[in-house]
Amino acid sequence: MGKLNGKTAIITGAANGIGKATAAVFAEEGAEVVCADVNENDLLDTVSSINNNNGQAASVKLDVSSESSVQEFAEHMKSNYGTIDILFNNAGVDQEGGKLHEYPVELFDQIMSVDLRGTFLVSKYIIPLMLEEGGAIINVSSMSGLAADLNRSGYNAAKGGITNMTKAMAIDYGRNKIRANALAPGTIETPLIDDLAGSQEQESGRQFREAQKWVTPMGRLGDPREMATVALFLASDDSSFVTGETILADGGLMAYTWPGKML
Numbered sequence: 413m414g415k416l417n418g419k420t421a422i423i424t425g426a427a428n429g430i431g432k433a434t435a436a437v438f439a440e441e442g443a444e445v446v447c448a449d450v451n452e453n454d455l456l457d458t459v460s461s462i463n464n465n466n467g468q469a470a471s472v473k474l475d476v477s478s479e480s481s482v483q484e485f486a487e488h489m490k491s492n493y494g495t496i497d498i499l500f501n502n503a504g505v506d507q508e509g510g511k512l513h514e515y516p517v518e519l520f521d522q523i524m525s526v527d528l529r530g531t532f533l534v535s536k537y538i539i540p541l542m543l544e545e546g547g548a549i550i551n552v553s554s555m556s557g558l559a560a561d562l563n564r565s566g567y568n569a570a571k572g573g574i575t576n577m578t579k580a581m582a583i584d585y586g587r588n589k590i591r592a593n594a595l596a597p598g599t600i601e602t603p604l605i606d607d608l609a610g611s612q613e614q615e616s617g618r619q620f621r622e623a624q625k626w627v628t629p630m631g632r633l634g635d636p637r638e639m640a641t642v643a644l645f646l647a648s649d650d651s652s653f654v655t656g657e658t659i660l661a662d663g664g665l666m667a668y669t670w671p672g673k674m675l
């Protein structure tokens with residue numbers, strides 16, 4: 413008996429990284445998963461590997477930053493599934509943009525529009541499908557939503573917004589049996605790291621990964637499945653009295669005040 417038997421779960425940003433791993437783990441636990449992403453090619457991989465593994469998965473193209481795309485998606489979900497039990501808001505983008513006075517306005521707008529406004533839009537249009545029976549929402553924030561990074565004010569603003577908007581959701585829907593929590597990953601080995609710093613094959617990517625390992629008490633980057641299992645806790649009845657919370661899963665990175673002491 414899986415922890416999510418009989419549940420229908422939406423995973424946004426399911427084509428890669430944390431979303432892909434979470435779709436797989438939710439399906440292993442018995443959920444029927446709807447995998448949504450702008451990247452249709454990679455999304456097919458996510459869905460076929462779940463279905464080949466005796467899971468139940470479907471793919472839907474979705475641009476979380478477009479209100480009309482989200483509305484169309486919600487209509488599709490309503491007519492094909494009726495009610496939704498779990499929403500994992502994970503679609504996101506990230507890029508360095510320089511110090512705030514140098515930071516391109518277009519980049520700020522793009523990150524806010526996918527990461528923060530996208531989480532708002534998908535929740536706004538999917539929550540009506542949860543109101544009757546209740547459900548669980550998990551928003552992917554970040555350690556960068558709890559503290560800040562150099563040259564990433566847009567991402568810090570968007571992820572900080574997600575952390576607090578999660579509390580707003582918890583308050584708005586507590587009486588409707590909808591719980592809303594956030595997951596705050598540390599540095600996880602996903603394509604987002606490639607976008608941010610470069611791939612493992614590039615010098616910049618290698619240096620970034622080495623620095624992250626050095627400042628992380630556990631001495632390594634996280635694996636997407638290690639985020640998926642925290643998401644599973646938040647999605648399942650194991651966390652039935654947890655709402656409005658953000659769970660940090662960062663290998664201890666934010667536990668100390670002075671990384672220099674690691675030496």
Ligand code: ADP
Binds near residue numbers: 424427474504603
């Ligand atoms: P991480 O797993 O670390 O959060 P990834 O870059 O691996 O980061 O995954 C983010 C996912 O979000 C990708 O699959 C990407 O295609 C998806 N995504 C990015 N922008 C959008 C968008 N506007 N709508 C839907 N999905 C998006």
